[in-house]
Amino acid sequence: MENKSEKRICQNCKKDFIIEPEDFNFYEKIKVPPPTFCPWCRFIRRMAWRNERALYKRTCDLCQKNIIATYPKDSVFPVYCKECWWSDKWDPTLFGCSYNMNRNFFDQYKEFSKTVPKIAVTQRNSINSDYSNFLGESKNVYLSYSVIANSENIYYSKGIDKSTDIIDCLNVKEEGQNLYENLEGEKNYNCQYLLLSRNCLDSYFLVDCVNCSNCILSYNLRNKKFCIRNQQYTEEKYLRELEKFNLKSRNSREILLKEFVEIKKKAIYRFANIVRSTNSTGNNLLNVKNCLDCFEVYNAENLKYGYRLLDSFKDSMDVTQAIKSELMYEYISGALNDYNVKFSLSALNSVRNADYTDSCVDCNNIFGCISLKKKENAIFNKVYPKEEYIKLKEEIIKQMNKTPYIDKAGRIYKYGEFFPIEISPWAYNETVAQEISPLTEIEAKKNGYEWREQTVKNFEITIPTEKIPDTIDEVSEEILKEVLGCKHKGDCDHQCNTAFRLANYELAFYKKNKIPLPILCPNCRYYERLSQLPALKLWHRKCMKEGCQNEFETSYAPDRPEIVYCERCYQQEVY
Numbered sequence: 001m002e003n004k005s006e007k008r009i010c011q012n013c014k015k016d017f018i019i020e021p022e023d024f025n026f027y028e029k030i031k032v033p034p035p036t037f038c039p040w041c042r043f044i045r046r047m048a049w050r051n052e053r054a055l056y057k058r059t060c061d062l063c064q065k066n067i068i069a070t071y072p073k074d075s076v077f078p079v080y081c082k083e084c085w086w087s088d089k090w091d092p093t094l095f096g097c098s099y100n101m102n103r104n105f106f107d108q109y110k111e112f113s114k115t116v117p118k119i120a121v122t123q124r125n126s127i128n129s130d131y132s133n134f135l136g137e138s139k140n141v142y143l144s145y146s147v148i149a150n151s152e153n154i155y156y157s158k159g160i161d162k163s164t165d166i167i168d169c170l171n172v173k174e175e176g177q178n179l180y181e182n183l184e185g186e187k188n189y190n191c192q193y194l195l196l197s198r199n200c201l202d203s204y205f206l207v208d209c210v211n212c213s214n215c216i217l218s219y220n221l222r223n224k225k226f227c228i229r230n231q232q233y234t235e236e237k238y239l240r241e242l243e244k245f246n247l248k249s250r251n252s253r254e255i256l257l258k259e260f261v262e263i264k265k266k267a268i269y270r271f272a273n274i275v276r277s278t279n280s281t282g283n284n285l286l287n288v289k290n291c292l293d294c295f296e297v298y299n300a301e302n303l304k305y306g307y308r309l310l311d312s313f314k315d316s317m318d319v320t321q322a323i324k325s326e327l328m329y330e331y332i333s334g335a336l337n338d339y340n341v342k343f344s345l346s347a348l349n350s351v352r353n354a355d356y357t358d359s360c361v362d363c364n365n366i367f368g369c370i371s372l373k374k375k376e377n378a379i380f381n382k383v384y385p386k387e388e389y390i391k392l393k394e395e396i397i398k399q400m401n402k403t404p405y406i407d408k409a410g411r412i413y414k415y416g417e418f419f420p421i422e423i424s425p426w427a428y429n430e431t432v433a434q435e436i437s438p439l440t441e442i443e444a445k446k447n448g449y450e451w452r453e454q455t456v457k458n459f460e461i462t463i464p465t466e467k468i469p470d471t472i473d474e475v476s477e478e479i480l481k482e483v484l485g486c487k488h489k490g491d492c493d494h495q496c497n498t499a500f501r502l503a504n505y506e507l508a509f510y511k512k513n514k515i516p517l518p519i520l521c522p523n524c525r526y527y528e529r530l531s532q533l534p535a536l537k538l539w540h541r542k543c544m545k546e547g548c549q550n551e552f553e554t555s556y557a558p559d560r561p562e563i564v565y566c567e568r569c570y571q572q573e574v575y
Helices: 021-030 039-047 082-086 105-113 235-244 250-266 386-402 432-436 441-446 477-481 504-513 522-530 567-574
Strands: 006-009 016-019 056-059 066-069 133-136 139-142 145-148 152-155 158-161 164-167 170-173 177-186 189-195 204-207 213-219 225-228 268-270 282-292 294-323 329-336 339-345 352-355 364-367 376-379 539-542 551-554 563-565
Touching: 021 294, 039 294, 039 329, 039 432, 105 386, 133 329, 139 504, 145 294, 152 504, 158 294, 164 504, 170 522, 177 504, 189 250, 204 250, 213 235, 213 250, 225 235, 268 567, 364 386, 376 386, 477 504, 563 567
Parallel strands: 133 145, 139 152, 145 158, 152 164, 158 170, 164 177, 170 177, 177 189, 189 204, 204 213, 213 225, 268 563, 282 294, 294 329, 329 339, 339 352, 352 364, 364 376
Antiparallel strands: 006 016, 056 066, 539 551
16 A cells, blocks of 8 residues: 655644655664654654763773763763773673563663663774764864764864865865865865865965865955955955955954855855755755655665765664665664664674664664674674574563653653664763753653753963953964963853863964964854854755746755745855
8 A cells, every 4th residue: 555645743842744755664664663752852862862072071880090081970871981891901891781571662772771881982993082972983073063974183173085184174075175164065175264165276365166266355266366355466466455454363264254254145056955856855964865755874775864974874764873874764873884774873883683782783683782792683782593583572562552651751762763862871961962952951851851050160270361362473382382362251051161272283373374363262162153054954945036936945944044046046156
């Protein structure tokens, strides 16, 4: 019988959502029931299981050395440094336990999770990057997150691929080099304050520029050189004018940043940044096919509700931040070469046929396992003969449906739902969910979520904000010993640290590029970048070009200031 579209009510937000025929086909293919949460609530629920930026000092529970971890020292479960966790010094099966058919699955999972060692930070083949998380094949990464593919010298940034010498950037794809304050860029070199630009060189304060060099304070340029405020100059005159901007001065930059805000309002924005792609919706899609409601997806096909999926990812739904995998559903964080993994997180490499797992490696046929490596037919880290495993798994699924978990807010969890937020090892405000769908402490607790109070900062500031030198030429290496005051002084919603210090490489980078010292702490800088980007959801809107009646799905909310055009009008205007 052919499936039809079906309207359902989300049991979390109580709003209507549609399950399309192709969705039903996918659920039947992977043998799961249709979801009871809408796509947005499913996304937030997964994000509440991803802590990127909340890092803590503690000791490794195996080797006892001092480490940085995403879990605080008061966590109830053991935490191992990445070297110990990846080693053969311990056996995850020793923590295995039998399943109790008289108890709910999620209650048992929560209890089981309190016993199994977890990895301090999620890293794979990365060097000199202790103060960062979610890294792969990278080097010299500091306070940065989601950095992969042979990236090097990355500071205070997120979403960096195949790039080097990057500070204070967000979502830089492929061969970015020597960049400062670049957002949504690709193959830019020696640029500062670029938004939605690619293949640009030696440029400053640009919006949606392509193949441009030696340009400043401009927008929607294509194949241009020596432009100021969208006006063409000779090379000689451009260089003379550039000197007048006095980019070495922070005070001068503050004036230019105010002008840059106005430039962003003048620019024409394509309804979606979709390049070399077919039959796809969302934003920031490159070389994709049949990818619907997806964001930050490259070289992929046949996806729906995906975010930050890279390199031959295909035939999946509701997947967040993964690489080179297939037939994935309700999954988050770090998949690589995985197949048929559902309701799981951090399947770090070559996991197949897995349900409700966390941080497993090279496993096949596993259910409810944590930190398991190179095993088959396991439930709660206990290995079974294959026939016994298959039978027990079927019995557990039946039991999950017969005796569902009900969370503190009354939401019902049968087989087919991702882990409840309330059993996450992190508080809601420690996770990416707080960045995308912020809650107050009262709201979080009303929903049954944990909340962690921010540690009171008592930094002894040695250089207050107003005393930080205006130019980098006034700064010596003695500044590395100082504690600088953040301009926000904690009076913001950015998890302000109130103070910060400079790293050696960071200072060298500022000096090389004549960049004045920042006056905001890394957290405040991060949230200010984040505020410039559209949401990871879609709105149905009409083209803003006068007279055009075209409609589209866009991530630019109706209340944002950007001028958003349909594809036809954008191409006519820009090209």
